[in-house]
Amino acid sequence: MRNTQRAGRGALRDMTAYRSAEASATGTGPAFSFDLSSNELTLPPLPSVLSAIEQGLPRLARYPDPTARALTEEVAGHLRVCADEVAVGPGSAGVLQQVLLALCGEGDEVVYAWPGFDAYPLLVAVSGATGVQTPLTGSGEHDLAGLLARVSGRTRVVILCSPHNPTGTVIDHGRLDGFLRSLPQGVVAVLDEAYVEFDRGGDPPGLPEILREHGNVVVLRTFSKAYGLAGLRVGYAAGPRRIMTTVCKTALPFGVTHLAEQAAILSLRAGTELRERLSAVTSAREELSRHLGELGLPVLPSRANFVWLPLATSAEPFAQTAATAGIKVRACPGHGVRVSVGEPEAHRALLTALARTDLSHWS
Numbered sequence: 001m002r003n004t005q006r007a008g009r010g011a012l013r014d015m016t017a018y019r020s021a022e023a024s025a026t027g028t029g030p031a032f033s034f035d036l037s038s039n040e041l042t043l044p045p046l047p048s049v050l051s052a053i054e055q056g057l058p059r060l061a062r063y064p065d066p067t068a069r070a071l072t073e074e075v076a077g078h079l080r081v082c083a084d085e086v087a088v089g090p091g092s093a094g095v096l097q098q099v100l101l102a103l104c105g106e107g108d109e110v111v112y113a114w115p116g117f118d119a120y121p122l123l124v125a126v127s128g129a130t131g132v133q134t135p136l137t138g139s140g141e142h143d144l145a146g147l148l149a150r151v152s153g154r155t156r157v158v159i160l161c162s163p164h165n166p167t168g169t170v171i172d173h174g175r176l177d178g179f180l181r182s183l184p185q186g187v188v189a190v191l192d193e194a195y196v197e198f199d200r201g202g203d204p205p206g207l208p209e210i211l212r213e214h215g216n217v218v219v220l221r222t223f224s225k226a227y228g229l230a231g232l233r234v235g236y237a238a239g240p241r242r243i244m245t246t247v248c249k250t251a252l253p254f255g256v257t258h259l260a261e262q263a264a265i266l267s268l269r270a271g272t273e274l275r276e277r278l279s280a281v282t283s284a285r286e287e288l289s290r291h292l293g294e295l296g297l298p299v300l301p302s303r304a305n306f307v308w309l310p311l312a313t314s315a316e317p318f319a320q321t322a323a324t325a326g327i328k329v330r331a332c333p334g335h336g337v338r339v340s341v342g343e344p345e346a347h348r349a350l351l352t353a354l355a356r357t358d359l360s361h362w363s
């Protein structure tokens with residue numbers, strides 16, 4: 001007789017594996033011409049980076065450096081910290097998994113704001129810990145007092161995300177500083193800065209300063225967003241040596257490929273080329289926000305490469321309208337809808353479809 005009981009420990013038995021919005025869509029659905037659902041860059045990697053990738057292809061028969069030492073040192077130099085305060089891994093999601101495995105286990109709790117990055121609940125469950133979700137404020141920001149109120153004797157980690165996915169809001173330096181000082185000893189804040197490069201306004205906290213001033217924070221960054229290397233899977237974390245030493249122990253050996261390592265090193269060295277791209281993305285973001293606002297839709301000011309419309313129950317009708325125009329967006333049912341900054345044609349097609357729709361019943 002076949003045993004139909006699911007295998008695995010605790011929370012993993014009932015957990016749903018990570019799936020893209022496409023994979024989780026029911027039915028066959030419409031064919032999409034444009035994907036504005038995953039906050040990717042629509043441009044190819046920088047020319048200097050592409051050419052290094054091409055040159056590295058013949059080395060694919062060989063294993064990469066198991067610790068990606070050259071990239072670790074490059075990141076450390078970039079951040080003005082020591083190499084043993086840095087861990088690199090297969091995307092910042094991979095590095096977050098390392099951090100959670102290093103710091104948490106069964107019976108521990110991880111506090112984070114919700115809605116948030118879809119991978120947080122999954123990675124917390126993989127670590128064995130329990131996730132404690134805290135609602136965002138009405139303006140889509142972290143409720144720092146609410147997060148602090150949920151920190152208990154079992155809390156090991158609080159995840160903060162700034163700019164926040166999916167709302168694009170940031171935690172300014174003063175509030176972040178106060179929050180980090182209020183955390184009980186032994187609780188580590190993980191500050192996910194996947195979109196920090198798109199934050200051109202306000203006072204984005206300087207990472208070296210944060211690390212110098214606080215011994216309880218690990219900062220995560222990625223090459224998937226601003227650098228356009230989502231397909232290569234490479235990201236990093238920086239934090240106090242005593243934490244990062246353990247984080248390196250939970251790494252998958254050979255987790256960063258040689259191609260990803262070289263591409264990431266060159267990406268960090270790109271100055272003007274990168275700044276030009278970022279400013280094109282932020283201008284397109286402002287224009288998209290303005291046009292959506294002109295249609296009477298609520299749009300939060302964003303500091304990332306996407307915009308958030310807090311449409312509550314109208315999130316799904318928005319996503320369906322977009323889908324009929326061949327545009328894939330990310331709906332968070334009951335909360336809102338997130339639209340990545342994409343190709344000008346995609347923005348035009350979306351705005352045209354919305355202009356033809358009766359939006360008067362949408363929240």
Ligand SMILES: Cc1ncc(COP(=O)(O)O)c(C=O)c1O
Pocket residue numbers: 038039090091092093094117161164165192194221222223224230233234235
């Ligand atoms: C907030 C946030 N953190 C981390 C990631 C993961 O990025 P990576 O591709 O580096 O794993 C994402 C990806 O969408 C994200 O939105």
